[in-house]
Amino acid sequence: FSADPLTGQPCVLIEAARGLGDAVVQGLIEPDRYRVDARGVLAEAIPANRGAPVLAEDQILHLAHIVRDVASKANAPQDIEWAWDGADFYLLQSRPITSLIGRRVYSTSMVSEMLPGLIKPLVWSVSTTSKLTNVLGRVFTELIGPNDIDFTLLAKRIHSRMYADTTMLGELLERMGLPANFFEIMSRDERTEQRQRPPLTWKSLRTMFRLVRFVWRHSRVTDEISAFIERHSRELEPYRHADWSSADAKLMLAQVEQLVNIYSETLWVNFIGPLNMMARNRLLCQLVERWAPDVVPSDLVRGLMGLKSLQSTYELRSLAAQACGLGPDILRLLIEEDDETIRGILSASEEGQALIGKMDAFLDRYGFLSASGTDLSRAPWVENPTVIWQAIGRNAADPGYTGQEMDQENVEATREEAERRVRVNLNRVQIALLDRLLSSTKTYIRLRERSSFLISEDSFEMRRLFMALADHLIQGGDLDERDDIFYLAVEEVRELVEGKLEAGAARELVASRRAETEADALIDPPNTICGDYAPTHPIAQIEGQEYLTGIIGSSGQARGHARVIIDPAEAPATLTQNDILVVPFTDVSWTPLFSGIGGVVAETGGQLSHSAIVAREYGLPAVVNVKHATHLIRDGQPIVVDGNHGRVYLK
Numbered sequence: 001f002s003a004d005p006l007t008g009q010p011c012v013l014i015e016a017a018r019g020l021g022d023a024v025v026q027g028l029i030e031p032d033r034y035r036v037d038a039r040g041v042l043a044e045a046i047p048a049n050r051g052a053p054v055l056a057e058d059q060i061l062h063l064a065h066i067v068r069d070v071a072s073k074a075n076a077p078q079d080i081e082w083a084w085d086g087a088d089f090y091l092l093q094s095r096p097i098t099s100l101i102g103r104r105v106y107s108t109s110m111v112s113e114m115l116p117g118l119i120k121p122l123v124w125s126v127s128t129t130s131k132l133t134n135v136l137g138r139v140f141t142e143l144i145g146p147n148d149i150d151f152t153l154l155a156k157r158i159h160s161r162m163y164a165d166t167t168m169l170g171e172l173l174e175r176m177g178l179p180a181n182f183f184e185i186m187s188r189d190e191r192t193e194q195r196q197r198p199p200l201t202w203k204s205l206r207t208m209f210r211l212v213r214f215v216w217r218h219s220r221v222t223d224e225i226s227a228f229i230e231r232h233s234r235e236l237e238p239y240r241h242a243d244w245s246s247a248d249a250k251l252m253l254a255q256v257e258q259l260v261n262i263y264s265e266t267l268w269v270n271f272i273g274p275l276n277m278m279a280r281n282r283l284l285c286q287l288v289e290r291w292a293p294d295v296v297p298s299d300l301v302r303g304l305m306g307l308k309s310l311q312s313t314y315e316l317r318s319l320a321a322q323a324c325g326l327g328p329d330i331l332r333l334l335i336e337e338d339d340e341t342i343r344g345i346l347s348a349s350e351e352g353q354a355l356i357g358k359m360d361a362f363l364d365r366y367g368f369l370s371a372s373g374t375d376l377s378r379a380p381w382v383e384n385p386t387v388i389w390q391a392i393g394r395n396a397a398d399p400g401y402t403g404q405e406m407d408q409e410n411v412e413a414t415r416e417e418a419e420r421r422v423r424v425n426l427n428r429v430q431i432a433l434l435d436r437l438l439s440s441t442k443t444y445i446r447l448r449e450r451s452s453f454l455i456s457e458d459s460f461e462m463r464r465l466f467m468a469l470a471d472h473l474i475q476g477g478d479l480d481e482r483d484d485i486f487y488l489a490v491e492e493v494r495e496l497v498e499g500k501l502e503a504g505a506a507r508e509l510v511a512s513r514r515a516e517t518e519a520d521a522l523i524d525p526p527n528t529i530c531g532d533y534a535p536t537h538p539i540a541q542i543e544g545q546e547y548l549t550g551i552i553g554s555s556g557q558a559r560g561h562a563r564v565i566i567d568p569a570e571a572p573a574t575l576t577q578n579d580i581l582v583v584p585f586t587d588v589s590w591t592p593l594f595s596g597i598g599g600v601v602a603e604t605g606g607q608l609s610h611s612a613i614v615a616r617e618y619g620l621p622a623v624v625n626v627k628h629a630t631h632l633i634r635d636g637q638p639i640v641v642d643g644n645h646g647r648v649y650l651k
Contacts, residue, residue, distance in 0.1 A: 002071035002078045005097050008105045008530025011043070012036040012064040016054040021081060021092075036064035037627070038109070041549055055084075063089055070094055103531035106156055106163035113604045116585045117566075118160040118521055120377045121513055125489035126260055126462065127374050128155060128162060134264040135271045140172055142217075143210045158529060160520035166528075177203020218272050222440075225273050225447050228265070232454055235262060239461040244468035249497045252472075256465050256490070263458040270451040274608070277444035281608055284437040291430070292422040296555040296644060298607045299418035302616045303411045304442060308449040309588045309610065310617060312366045316388070316592055319362060320395035322355055334393030335573045339385045359385070359392075369589040371567050373456030376463040377486040379569070381589065387569050391592035394575060398596055411619050414555070445608060449588075452610070456588060469493060478503040479510070487513040524631060545650060548632060550601070552646040553612030553622035558599030564635040568593055580641055582633050586611040594618050599641035601648050603629045623648050 001013040015024055015031040023029045032054045035044040042060055047053035055063070063082065066089060071078045077100050081093040114131055115123070129152055137151030149172075156163050239259065244252055285297040323331065330352070333342055346352030367382025381388055423431055470485040478496055479485060485493060487510040495501035560580045565571050568590045575581075575597050582601045583590065591614055594600070598620070602611040605624035615622035621643035629648070633639060638651035 001097060002067045002080070003097060003100065004526075004528070004530075005077075005079070005099045006530070007526050007528055008077070008100050008103070009526050009528035010038045010107075010109075012067050014055070014060060014063060014067075017048070018054060021083070025081075034060045036061060039549065039627075040064065059084070066091070100530055104165060104167040105528060105530050106158060107166045107528045108161065108163055109527060111155060111162050111164045113585060113609075115162050115374050116372060116604065117375070118517055119157060119162055119375070120160075120486040120517060121157075121489045122466065122486045122493070123375055123377050124157050124162075125491065126263075126376065127459075128157075130260060130264040131267055135267050138268060139214075142214050143176060143207060144172070145210075159523060159525045160517050161525065163529060175203075176207040177201045177205070178207060219276060219279075221272055221276065222443055222447065225269050225451065228269050229447070229450050229454060232262065232266060236454075236457060236461065239464075242464075244465055245471070247468065249469060249472045252465050252469050253494055253497060256462060256469075259458065259462050259465065260490075263455070263462065266451060266454050266458055270448065270455055273444055273447045273451055277441060277448055277608055278606070280437050280441045280444065284434070284441055285607075287430070287434060287437065288422055291425040295418050295421050296552055298552060298612065298616060299414055299555055300422070300438060301441060301445065301608075301613075302415040302418075304445060304613070304617065307446060307613070307617065308453050309591055309614060312362075312369070312588070313591050313595065315362055315365075316391055316595075317395060319355070319358055319392045322358060323392050323396040326351055326355070326396075328397070331393045331397045334389045335397070337389075339389065342389055359388070362388070368457045368460030369587075370456065370460070371569060371587065371589055372585075373452060373459055373587050373589075376459040376466065377483075380460055380463070384569055387571065387589075387592060390571070390573055391595065393573075395595055411617060414619075441608075445613065448608075449610075449613075452588060466493070469497070473497070476503075478506060480507070484510045484514075487517070527627075547642075547650060548626050548629060548648045550623040550626035550629075550646050550648065551606055552643055553600065553602070553605065553607060553609070553624040554615040554620055555643045556599075556619070556621035557643065558621040558641045560598040560639070560641075562601075562633045562635060562637045562639050563597075564630050564633060565593070566630065580639055582629050582635075582639075583611070584630055585609075586614070590614075594620060599643070600624075601626055601629050601633070601639070601641060603627065 003010055004013060012035070014034040014036070016034070017024050017029055017031040024031050030048045032047045033044075034042065034046075034055065037043040040061060042057055045053065045057075045060075066082075067078065067080055070080060070091065074094065074096070077097045078094050079097045080091060083090045083092055115127055119128065132151045132154050136154055137149070140149070140151065141147060154165055154168055156165055239255075244255075281297075281301075284300065288295055288297040288300070323334065330346070333345060337345075343356055346356050363382045363385060367385075368380050370378040370380040372378050422434065426434060466485050467482055470479060470482040473479040473485070473496060474482070484507075488496065488506065492501055492506070492509065496503075496506050558580060560578045562582045563572060563575065563579045564582045566584060571593055572579075575593065577596060577598045579597050580599045580601060581593060581597055583603070585602060585604045586600075587610060590610075594614055595618070600611055600615045600620055600622040602609070602622070602624040603626055605611045607624075609624055611624050612622055621641045623641055623643055623646050626648055633648070633650070640649040640651070642649065
């Protein structure tokens with residue numbers, strides 16, 4: 001099968017047995033079962049006879065390649081019968097997978113980084129709707145032309161996660177004259193699959209013209225993005241100093257609406273900037289791969305001093321330098337105790353009071369950051385500073401800590417050596433192209449980091465408004481707890497404020513949705529779901545699997561023990577160079593955890609993701625886009641991060 005016949009998940013499932021196929025079809029014998037994931041990696045092998053598998057791994061991968069090729073040409077998932085004569089594979093029959101016909105397919109493959117983790121109803125109604133209408137809707141409208149499409153239907157909340165409706169996406173692509181599986185063809189892992197170009201039609205030619213126009217309009221937007229960031233920062237100033245505790249509820253709702261509009265434009269800027277960044281980085285990688293294949297392309301964008309996401313780290317190190325002189329007992333206090341206890345003990349001395357003052361100044365500048373900048377339901381640093389106190393304590397307690405900013409010497413030396421090795425193989429024209437690509441890629445990286453900060457601050461200011469609304473509703477007897485408001489959609493909050501939704505009905509909605517979210521937190525749904533069937537069986541790990549594959553995030557190798565962390569606020573109080581962070585993703589607020597560790601493994605992201613960029617600045621080996629890493633790697637398990645080849649070896 002070119003897809004899982006139950007879930008529609010994009011993997012190849014193979015059943016194999018010696019002899020004629022009739023015995024397999026009639027269920028008379030138990031066949032070997034193999035699963036090859038979407039990247040062409042053997043993810044599961046269950047031979048009927050463990051001592052004598054029917055197919056070797058290279059045969060399995062070759063057959064999977066053939067099956068994918070047929071499905072791509074047929075433009076539909078295929079059920080294929082095949083034979084092996086000892087030398088070659090023969091396809092005997094191919095037909096659509098009947099169980100998948102007419103069923104809508106939902107996937108996390110293209111949206112897992114847009115809003116990762118569990119999504120509460122309020123966050124969905126604010127963040128997700130804004131992304132779908134003001135980012136994806138805007139892109140498709142430019143490529144398709146004027147339309148009446150409801151782009152909010154492009155994604156669905158399933159088991160409290162975000163899934164893209166790939167069936168609707170396919171319909172939009174076909175409307176443009178492209179194959180429904182165009183993105184699958186173009187994004188297929190180039191290490192194992194040969195990309196196929198879609199045929200040219202008058203529709204695809206029109207789309208190509210509109211795409212060229214889109215690229216021309218948005219390919220030189222550095223000045224536009226910079227101006228927006230400056231303007232938007234000024235627009236946020238009144239919100240930063242506003243006290244909503246006594247404000248009228250309807251006034252706060254009006255302010256929420258205004259903030260959502262501003263936030264929507266920030267999302268667009270944070271999309272179009274990274275799009276330019278990735279395009280230029282791709283050209284840079286192609287140039288390096290052709291003329292200096294022994295160089296890791298990401299080494300060329302190390303040492304980006306002045307990154308917005310690293311400024312908080314520099315200040316944290318300054319705080320740690322001040323804490324160094326307070327003695328081991330105070331440092332242990334910072335690592336182990338909560339904010340209230342720490343402040344109570346520190347306030348007993350002048351040095352402690354000075355540290356509290358600097359900590360408060362730090363929180364004034366960066367306290368809006370949280371575990372996920374797009375999720376306004378996550379408590380920000382200012383509400384839970386424990387992770388910051390721990391970072392201060394860890395840095396100050398490190399025997400090798402000097403109190404200086406991050407040592408850039410090794411990072412810059414790596415970058416300079418990579419540049420030298422590339423330049424020696426290029427002519428003058430190619431060197432000029434290299435310089436231009438490097439400069440523009442770095443510029444867009446810096447702009448992306450700045451716009452990401454604005455998204456976090458937008459979310460924080462919306463959270464403040466909703467928290468004030470929750471207090472108002474609690475006083476009126478409509479809600480019981482502040483967090484209850486996150487289990488209502490923004491339209492329902494408005495109806496509750498205006499008296500159109502009864503308090504009893506609101507409480508029932510909150511209770512049922514809270515229970516649903518808590519249950520969803522305990523399951524691990526698949527990346528792809530077909531129809532209404534959403535199995536939640538655990539992810540299987542192939543027995544004896546030596547390594548997991550991903551994308552090179554930061555070069556180098558590191559050996560240590562895995563520290564599986566889902567939320568930075570729940571990280572161990574002590575982390576050392578023997579610890580390898582294994583995380584679902586990272587945002588700006590994860591940066592304090594990178595100090596003093598050995599390496600990073602992330603489930604999502606690419607070479608220019610936040611995880612990869614910050615790992616490079618710290619000189620940490622990193623592998624990103626390692627699917628299901630937080631499930632397949634056990635906490636405490638010895639692992640090796642090979643950032644030179646994009647592998648995580650399991651011990």
